Amino acid sequence: MLEQLKKEVYEANMLLPKHGLVTFTWGNVSGLDKETGLFVIKPSGVDYDQLTPGDMVVMDLDGNKVEGNYNPSSDTATHLELYKAFPDIRGIVHTHSEWATSWAQAGRGIPCYGTTHADYMYGEIPCVRNLTKEEIDEAYEKNTGVLIVEYFKDKDYISMPAVLCKNHGPFTWGKDAYDAVHNAVVLEEVAKMAARCELINPQALPAPQELQDKHYNRKHGADAYYGQ
Numbered sequence: 001m002l003e004q005l006k007k008e009v010y011e012a013n014m015l016l017p018k019h020g021l022v023t024f025t026w027g028n029v030s031g032l033d034k035e036t037g038l039f040v041i042k043p044s045g046v047d048y049d050q051l052t053p054g055d056m057v058v059m060d061l062d063g064n065k066v067e068g069n070y071n072p073s074s075d076t077a078t079h080l081e082l083y084k085a086f087p088d089i090r091g092i093v094h095t096h097s098e099w100a101t102s103w104a105q106a107g108r109g110i111p112c113y114g115t116t117h118a119d120y121m122y123g124e125i126p127c128v129r130n131l132t133k134e135e136i137d138e139a140y141e142k143n144t145g146v147l148i149v150e151y152f153k154d155k156d157y158i159s160m161p162a163v164l165c166k167n168h169g170p171f172t173w174g175k176d177a178y179d180a181v182h183n184a185v186v187l188e189e190v191a192k193m194a195a196r197c198e199l200i201n202p203q204a205l206p207a208p209q210e211l212q213d214k215h216y217n218r219k220h221g222a223d224a225y226y227g228q
């Protein structure tokens, strides 16, 4: 079932090692089929060079495995919470990419220091708090999703398609699995540049708001001249 989506999700997963975003199996991409309410996700713990489209696991939004030979990614419960709460997304990525995860481990959001960042993500990329002991013990991955959703309840998840989870790593999302990977690549580049920016000048300030507005709106606003 969902053979085309499985192929798309497989190909999106394979872009993670291509772009240097994963080591071993530390990452996962999923894609949602809005019609059926089912999503396809990478299996847990399978090496990328062994992965095939047929290994993708089909899940429903209640967390039941619908089809697949393997267990779904260990981060499936986080993906599920995001799909339930963010109605316009069709793809999600989680990685332990080096630079974004370094910011997450430091417990810091990534300030918008320049137009590379502003072209894709509006404002500081947030870092959500640690889970409590109770939240970790109860259901770490599910509660990670709940925490992200809680953070975004009065914020726009379209103009900020990325989040850092403290002591864990980044999640990104998008209009499909490929778009979510694209945002993960942008996040990693921006995270690297911001870290180096602070190293070169610890007093560096975020880009002026007018510049951030101009760049974000030029690509994503009402008068965007790039196709969405």
Ligand SMILES: O=C(CO)[C@@H](O)[C@@H](O)COP(=O)(O)O
Binding pocket: 025, 026, 027, 028, 042, 043, 044, 045, 046, 072, 073, 074, 075, 094
């Ligand atoms: O966060 C973690 C482990 O800390 C996982 O994202 C990572 O190892 C990938 O796990 P899966 O192979 O997708 O189950």
